[in-house]
Each structure stands twice: as structure tokens, then as C-alpha cells.
Amino acid sequence: DAKTTQPTSMDCAEGRAANLPCNHSTISGNEYVYWYRQIHSQGPQYIIHGLKNNETNEMASLIITEDRKSSTLILPHATLRDTAVYYCIVSQNNNDMRFGAGTRLTVKP
């Protein structure tokens, strides 16, 4: 029972912003939106998470709509090393992290 919907794949030009969408229309009030990524043959890497407000860190920005039914992960200046599978996860806490299929982002030169 997937809580999130993401596109299967996306391309982005190197140096441009990568905007990865995620739909989570059934999110409840106490559930956070988490983003992780998995570079080929590595373990997943935490990127960012948020509850209601937009968040920014050194890796990315997370924009959550006012109704919280969708969000967008923004990589401001994508590099070739950002090529990975990006997972959007909705969960109350870190004990219930259900990773779906994610979005395969390919950054092209």
C-alpha cells in the first residue's frame, strides 16, 4: 500500500536545477516527508525531511505544498554525481520507513 507516488525516471542537464515531484495525497497530520537517494551499488543516503514548512540544507531544498498532499525535492545545481534513485517516503517516525521504487534521476552532461 504505497503512500507516495513518484515518476519512474527523470533526466536533468548538468548544472541545471533538478525538481523531483512526489505525491502523498493521503498524508496524515503527524507524518513527515523524507527524501533519500541511492547511488548505484551503495546504501541509501539521507537528504532532507520536513513536516509542514519548506526546508533547505547543503544538499537540497524541500518544498511542501500548503495542503501537504505533494512535495518537490530540488537539487539546485545538479552534477553527474547526483545521478541516483531518489526515494520519497512519508512516515510518522523512522521506525516505519517504507521505500518504494523511487525516481531514477539521470544527470546528463
Place this chain on the structure above:
Amino acid sequence: GAGVSQSPSNKVTEKGKDVELRCDPISGHTALYWYRQSLGQGLEFLIYFQGNSAPDKSGLPSDRFSAERTGGSVSTLTIQRTQQEDSAVYLCASSLVGGGPYEQYFGPGTRLTVT
């Protein structure tokens, strides 16, 4: 400090043998998680530890799978009488505490191949 480490990095075993996979979490992290990832698939949750206790074993696929954690640190995932369908990458993650909005830090995984 050091990240999450797992050993071995690769394991090839014959069908029917038992295997043990080890995870060393980040020092001070009280929560530890095991996942499985089959080729080209997403992560499948197996089990979660808070300290040495496992409040959630719901993801273990069969009674051939078991896990323990000792001293609130190292964890071992044991698969008995391995089957070919057990072939996958087994990932371990740790978190400062469980039950809150804290990120998980993943190890590099153990690639298990059952022949």
C-alpha cells in the same frame, strides 16, 4: 566518526547452508534496522532494534530469518537453510534513536548470492 559498517561485503553460499551477516552501527546510535534489496527493486524492511530489543520483526520473511543485537551495538542477521530467493543485498542502517524524525544512516550492504 566512522559510519555504519557491514561484513562481509560479498557472500556466496550454497543452497541449504546457514549464513550470518554482521552490522556495526554508528557509535551511540540506539536504533538499528535491517533491509533487503533484491536486484532492481526497492528496499524491503526486515526488522528494527531499539537497544537490544526488537519491537518490530514484522518484515522477516520466514522463520529461517532471525536477528539479534548485543550490547546495544553489533547486530547479526542469520539466515538458515538458505534458498536461491534469499539472494539480495542486505542493508543495515542505524539512527540516533528510534521512534522519531531522525535520519537513518546506511551501511554499504552485504551482497548475498545463493547458488
